[in-house]
Amino acid sequence: KQEVTQIPAALSVPEGENLVLNCSFTDSAIYNLQWFRQDPGKGLTSLLLIQSSQREQTSGRLNASLDKSSGRSTLYIAASQPGDSATYLCAADRGSTLGRLYFGRGTQLTVWP
Amino acid sequence: DTAVSQTPKYLVTQMGNDKSIKCEQNLGHDTMYWYKQDSKKFLKIMFSYNNKELIINETVPNRFSPKSPDKAHLNLHINSLELGDSAVYFCASSRQGGGYTFGSGTRLTVV
Secondary structure, eight states: OOOEEEEOSEEEEETTOOEEEEEEESOSOOSEEEEEEEOTTOOEEEEEEEOTTOSEEEETTEEEEEETTTTEEEEEEOSOOGGGOEEEEEEEEOOSTTOOEEEOOOEEEEEEO | OOOEEEEOSEEEEOTTOOEEEEEEEOSOOSEEEEEEEOTTOOEEEEEEEETTEEEEEOSOOTTEEEEEEETTEEEEEEOSOOGGGOEEEEEEEEOTTSOEEEOOOEEEEEO
16 A cells, blocks of 8 residues: 655745755556645645656656656755745556556745745 | 646534545546545555445545545545544545545535
């Protein structure tokens, strides 16, 4: 059974810092790896999707990498801003019609001015 | 707007009642899901449907019954609500090999 772990569970930093959020998964036979953001009381917003044949994806100040062999993904946030404050969720997809997302418990990020 | 939309956004009800949550997606995805986010914010799959066919039923009490009238809709009916059913329920959809899109959630409170 796939287990997804996110480290750290919480992070509080001053704005401007470059951040690293870590995600590890136990079953390397994943298909895709997706990062989401969840604001308090809100839904999940997809940030980056790393598909099966890819090793990384970039969107603006965000960059996510995937190393299936080591069972790890990393989300980099450059030049953090207070608006980045949210919970970041990592999810591994087993693919196929039996696809489902296995979620980590998230990293709660606070960026203060 | 292309999206996954679910209603209602909030649902407060008494124990023992029956309630339904509706979900619709206009993304053309073949697979739809219900996920539950518990009080500790952990997200776990409940059901998935592919083209109206039940694919995953993740040891959910049979008081929960999903129904997919067509591949763009997946509803969740809950009978005899219990206090422990209080949670946020998310609908999602995906296409094979692609990413997942989530609805904004339904916060269910059973009193």
